[in-house]
Amino acid sequence: MSELVLKNGVIYTADIFDSIVEAAAVKDGKIIYTGDDQGVKNFTGPATEVIDLNGKMVLPGLWDTHIHMPGAKLTELYHINLYDSKKPEDALKTISDYIKARPDKLIYYGGGLSPDIFSGEELLRGPKKERLDNICPDKPVIITFNDLHGCWLNSKALEINGITSQTKPHGGGVIEIDPETGLPWGILKETAMELIKFEEFSGGEILQAVKEFQKMMHGYGYTAILAIDAPAECLAALSRSGELNMRVSGSFVFYPDKPLNDQFDELKKIRSAHDCPLVKNNIIKIFVDGVVEHGTAYLHEPYLEGGKGPGQRGIFLWDAGILTQAFIQANKEGLQLHVHSIGDAATGKVLDALAAAETAVGRGDYRNTITHLQLVSQGDYRRFRELGVIANVQPYWAFKMPSVWEKIDLPKLGERAWHQQPIGSFFKSGVTVTASSDYPVTVYPNAMRAVKIAVTRDDSSPSHYQDYAVKNGRGDEKKAADIAERVSIRQILRAFTINGAYSTFNENISGSIETGKDADLVILDNNLFDIDLFSIDRVKVQKTIFRGKIVYDADSINQ
Ligand SMILES: [Zn+2]
Ligand SMILES: [Zn+2]
Incomplete structure (x- = not known):
């Protein structure tokens, strides 16, 4: 018999067939059945907790594959x-x-x-x-x-x-x-x-902030993250005390002007000291350029105004040879890459270096990721696929505040501003796409808002955005990106689930609702396939389940 049964629902499994089932059963934290309501009866005993979904939707536990942990929580608590x-x-x-x-x-x-x-x-x-x-x-x-x-x-x-x-x-x-x-x-x-000398927080302060962060993430339906600059020691402590209820892939920043070998040694030290079943510290984070807002993202064509660096094209922060060296060593040692690249020229150079590394080390299952990808050259999409490079996107950023759009994006980028934050082109080119918030850069990592933006990318009915605008006091948002880049609900859900698991080598235990996998699940209060696309961001998480255990329950919070 199982300990938990979900029935009478719309369970989006994110399996290879994109199947939807009515029911699922969980035992010892793992999924032991998916199928119809009739079949799940065989797994239902007197001690089984049965949740009647009443037509509501269930997704695999969400993955945010670029997030700063504990992000704003330290500021909220102490600053x-x-x-x-x-x-x-x-x-x-x-x-x-x-x-x-x-x-x-x-x-x-x-x-x-x-x-x-x-x-x-x-x-x-x-x-x-x-x-x-x-x-x-x-x-x-x-x-x-x-x-x-x-x-x-x-x-x-x-x-x-x-x-x-x-x-x-x-x-x-x-x-x-x-x-x-x-x-x-x-x-x-x-x-x-x-x-600048920034404040160093004590271990206890970080621990408290990480707990707050975890609580927030469970409230949004996440059960796994890729953490930029992960607090590895604190995560190991939480894991030992049984308080860690999410999977974490930890990444650590490498700098262009520090000796590579020292940085590799440091990461390997962290890995051997702090890895535990739920936490793998296996990822190198590299910044290759800055941001468009500061004129530092590295572009093929000059900024129309405010561009920094030679030719006002922004700044590429690494020497191409050293970057390739870092990639070669990472590929050889089984470490993954997570590269911040905003400008089109920056992404081109990163792909060049990844190609050179592949030539040097040979083909392999590296699953390296480039993140942000605000502007991408047409010819580069197929290179992602050919090199097996994953595209990590932040759908939230396809909409901009009018002031930013008018004073930064348009004047700095001109025509290019209309083609920012592509998503559809990656899917069309057969690239594996993962999705993230980059919280606290995105202040509320509400995946339902990201889903809405990714599937609409349309501001033709400003009233659709009013609720959000009123709640956040920010006025209407404005389209900053091509409607042609929108994707289907299933595509963006895969980016937030199974693709996230795949990108961190977790696809055999998490990311989809299939027999044998851990029961990482989210119950929503509505069915995304059944409602107006523009209201998707109003869908709320009812329960978040991690390895069969309910870690967030809206009912108990509202009581
Ligand atoms: Zn970044
Ligand atoms: Zn970031």
Whole structure:
């Protein structure tokens, strides 16, 4: 007999046939039956917990394959939390209230600031230091952007970190300079942020934040993640105490200007010290360029305005030879690659290096991933397929705030702005696609919103977006991407489930609802195949089940 039976539902299995079944049974945390309601009776005994789904939908537990853990939770618990500030005044009030309430602190840290809420010169460079100086002239204030690619400092913070207009950041970093005074503006971008000493959190603080993170993820139906810069030690501790209820593939950032061998040794040390059944620390994260917003994403054609680097094409952060060397060594040692690449030229160079590595090491089952892929050259899609490279996309980003669209995307990219964040072209080219939020860059990693955007990519009925806009106070969103890039519900669900499992070598135990696999499941309060596409983001998770155990239950929370 089984311990748990789900029946009378629409269970999307994400198996190879994309089957939908009515019922499933779970024993010892594993799926032992999928099929119809009649058949599941054979697995139902007096001690079985039976959930009548009443036509509701069940999905495999979701995978977010690029997420920062614990992300905003550290900020929410311990710092100035600006994730919900929609206007400069809101942000400044939050900062000022926090500082007034904590007069004894020596340094004030904050996070989650959206640089998009500013206007004019401050939208392009970031907010000025003087705004912070007015609130706090005598102690350092350091505020990180929600995109994690820049930070905002007051004069005191610039001073104690020794940053002047003469400071030269390494590796393509940017120190914004005030053109009127010739002094630092108050904004550091990309690798220039490494000039700052950030607060080190204690193990206990990180543990608490990771628990909060896990709770949030269960609420959205996730049972697995690929964590950027994973807190490996803390995850191992949670695993030992039995409190870890998700699978984690941990990734660790490699830098272009540190010796490769040292970085490989370091990762292997982490792997042997902290790997456990649910956590595999096996992935190298590499940034090869910056972001379009800062003119640092590396493009084939120059930015129309605000482009950094030679020819205003943005910045490629690695020497091509060293990058290839890193890829070769990773492939040889069975480590996976997860490469941040935003610009079309950056992705072209990464594919070149992956091809060179394959030539050197030979064909293999490497499952390397390129993430973000904001702009992609037509000719590169088939190279993903040929090289077996996985495309990790953030569907959330196909919609932009009107201010960002009008002041950043269109003026910087021109015609290219209309072809950002492709998804459909990858599927059409036979590429394996995985999906992610990049939370906290995406403030709410609600996969149902990503599904809605991926399957519609249509802003022709602004009213459809009103609920979201009202809730988030951000005004109507605007289309920033081609409707031709939309995909089917099944395609995007596969990206969030079985493809995520495949991309981390977990497809034999998770990612689909099939006999023998772990029972990682999400019960939704509606059937995605049966409702208006534009209302998909209102679908809520009712229960999240990890290895047969209910880890989130909306009913018990609402009571
Ligand atoms: Zn990134
Ligand atoms: Zn990221």
